[in-house]
């Protein structure tokens with residue numbers, strides 16, 4: 490008992506020291522250069538960050554000397570997709586290098602205004618599966634709930650820009666109620682991914698109202714929140730938010746770090762706060778040509794995610810979306826990168842390489858092929874170092890699980906998919 494109390498006390502002291510260290514943290518060079526007059530209190534206030542976001546070419550030019558390509562990109566995409574960068578994310582930009590990964594993710598180039606044959610406005614075929622406006626129900630047991638149409642930073646690689654461009658108009662409270670009603674009527678849904686836009690931009694009160702509505706649906710087992718807030722606006726993750734999210738467990742936060750440059754002390758603090766409150770955090774990165782398309786960049790990103798207790802989950806091949814050809818990598822690049830990770834670093838740092846098939850085919854995963862030969866009784870592999878090893882097949886091949894009948898009985902039948910019939 491005494492040891493437990495001492496342990497807790499030590500944890501509280503450590504936590505205070507960490508927070509004191511954070512508050513005393515020296516101003517980053519980007520902040521010093523771009524926002525020298527912002528007080529610490531303002532900088533740490535997520536609403537101040539939103540109010541001071543950069544939203545136009547003229548504003549952007551006050552901070553960064555743009556290239557001609559970027560200037561044209563801002564002008565030519567102005568009617569296509571929003572421009573928006575939080576001061577915090579802007580402060581991470583290398584003002585001297587157009588290939589800075591933060592810069593490439595937030596400042597458009599002229600290519601973004603061009604659509605190439607085969608590119609799709611709705612690359613994942615979601616709109617065909619929207620039985621109500623705020624729900625995408627494409628897979629048997631899970632749905633995407635579109636909670637909001639805006640973001641703290643408008644990522645140049647966003648493939649849901651038909652929604653985040655604001656073209657559709659915002660999502661109303663009534664439409665969210667309609668979404669909850671849809672969940673209630675669909676007992677096959679056990680997993681709800683709340684996304685958008687960025688749902689953590691809702692006020693905490695609105696977010697809680699939404700999550701409470703979802704949690705009241707008895708057959709929903711898990712909730713996931715898809716958010717770029719820990720990357721682009723980490724100050725939003727305060728104790729109040731983390732405590733509130735904890736009450737909806739099992740709830741997972743799925744975030745979206747694409748480069749180790751985004752893993753700052755502020756981002757670390759946001760992720761630590763979530764994990765310390767018992768909220769698992771997973772990362773979905775997108776592979777982007779010349780942003781992070783080297784094995785070195787991806788390995789560093791995945792390893793650094795683990796040091797934040799953020800589990801690398803997916804590495805996405807870029808979707809075939811309008812205006813994003815310049816950011817797409819050949820499929821072989823992702824596989825080559827995985828080959829340089831598998832075996833050479835912890836398995837936990839190796840994400841699934843996923844291709845979301847254009848037009849709504851769903852995700853498939855790719856990986857290096859380690860099989861050299863398949864024989865009747867053995868398979869010959871090469872390992873990560875290129876050495877040959879064989880795996881012998883067992884004599885018995887019946888893999889039925891006799892206890893399934895006892896443990897599951899008729900319950901398996903309850904989960905038969907019942908997909909919505911849409912016009």
Ligand code: SF4
Pocket residue numbers: 639640641642643644646647648649650653685686687716717
């Ligand atoms: S945060 Fe997500 S939804 Fe918003 S612009 Fe970026 S990728 Fe798109």
